[in-house]
Amino acid sequence: MSHHECTCPKDFAAEARDIVGACGGGREQAIPVLQEIQKRYGFLPKELMREICKIADFSEAQLYGVATFYSQFRFKPRGKFALKVCVGTACHVAGAGAVVDALCDELKAKVGDTTGDGRFSIETVACLGCCSLAPVMMIGEDTVGYLDPLQIKKTLTKASEKQNA
Ligand code: FES
Structure with a gap:
């Protein structure tokens, strides 16, 4: 596709x-x-x-x-780094809500939105199938687990550096 x-x-x-x-x-x-x-x-x-x-x-x-x-439709292109934050049950219990808030704060964007520079977009998704790593998100093709809302900036920097390499 x-x-x-x-x-x-x-x-x-x-x-x-x-x-x-x-x-x-x-x-x-x-x-x-x-x-x-x-x-x-x-x-x-x-x-x-x-x-x-x-x-x-x-x-x-x-x-x-x-x-x-329908929430499946989006009005802006995805960012270079598409963030898909799991809000399934296990991740929800493990604090996915705080992760979403931290991401939105850090990137100054809303869920469903793309940052002005086109680098990041934020979406929420249902269970990604790796609940033992909760809370989890996808950054592009990478799965990143044990997310810590206080470390969100570091997580984003690390992932974007890795994928740029
Ligand atoms: S609920 Fe998040 S990976 Fe399963």
């Missing part, structure tokens, strides 16, 4: 025709259309949403209404 996470100009009109051709443009197709956009881009580019609504049976307001209702 290829993600175009840059803002390079694209032929969104052609892309819109392609997506509506593949998914259909009826009202009940709004969710499959959104899923297809996100599959292709990793998020929902505004210009593409606009082009799609020109040729489909739903308005921009309707499409955004559906998109904001």
